[in-house]
Amino acid sequence: MDSLPFSQSCENNRAVILEVLRHVFADRSEVLEIASGTGQHACHFAASMPWLRWQPTELPESMALLRPRCSACGGTNLLSPKALDVRADPWPLAVPDALFTANSLHIMAYAAVEKLFAGLARHAATDVVLAVYGPFNYRGEYTSESNARFDQWLAQQHPDSAIRDFEAVDALAAHAGFSLKADNEMPANNRLLVWHKA
Numbered sequence: 001m002d003s004l005p006f007s008q009s010c011e012n013n014r015a016v017i018l019e020v021l022r023h024v025f026a027d028r029s030e031v032l033e034i035a036s037g038t039g040q041h042a043c044h045f046a047a048s049m050p051w052l053r054w055q056p057t058e059l060p061e062s063m064a065l066l067r068p069r070c071s072a073c074g075g076t077n078l079l080s081p082k083a084l085d086v087r088a089d090p091w092p093l094a095v096p097d098a099l100f101t102a103n104s105l106h107i108m109a110y111a112a113v114e115k116l117f118a119g120l121a122r123h124a125a126t127d128v129v130l131a132v133y134g135p136f137n138y139r140g141e142y143t144s145e146s147n148a149r150f151d152q153w154l155a156q157q158h159p160d161s162a163i164r165d166f167e168a169v170d171a172l173a174a175h176a177g178f179s180l181k182a183d184n185e186m187p188a189n190n191r192l193l194v195w196h197k198a
């Protein structure tokens, strides 16, 4: 690989996520990506869906992780990375007609997940699509042994990190005006959840 910040999981999952996003974002114009990490998804998805403008964002203190790859990959529809902590009130940028985030809800504290949806309730206009990729529990149960082990590992990394309950997140989304449109089963016991605010 190259010397840019790199995530192997992004490399592994980007093709299967793109397969779904191509349809989910077919009629969208701009995607706000929350918690873009290394920018690998942003670069790949912007290049692969040229009808979209793609706005990568990260925590202010993690912008140094995101900027290098975004500068290197360029592309006219990849917007300059911006800082966004979902706990901010108000958010420092507008919410366009689509949002995407991958592998972030189980990293940030649950209080931040609540703030994310509170931010969406405040800032999302009508006809907004939200796509969230990652592992989820259902009815309080892990969907696999490997997710159970992953959750233990997460807790060791940070006590606030944990695989979230689908039902709790869906309730936050509903409270923010979003209704569930699809729950896509993905490889490696992940999901790609899609909500729409009408």
Ligand SMILES: C[S@@+](CC[C@H](N)C(=O)[O-])C[C@H]1O[C@@H](n2cnc3c(N)ncnc32)[C@H](O)[C@@H]1O
Binding pocket: 007, 009, 010, 034, 035, 036, 037, 038, 041, 058, 059, 062, 084, 085, 086, 087, 101, 102, 103, 104, 107, 108, 109, 112
């Ligand atoms: C496991 S990484 C995922 C990065 C990338 N989306 C991916 O799939 O590889 C989780 C990301 O969540 C970001 N994050 C954590 N708390 C956040 C918050 N309050 N607001 C925005 N991003 C946050 C972290 O900075 C980190 O980059």
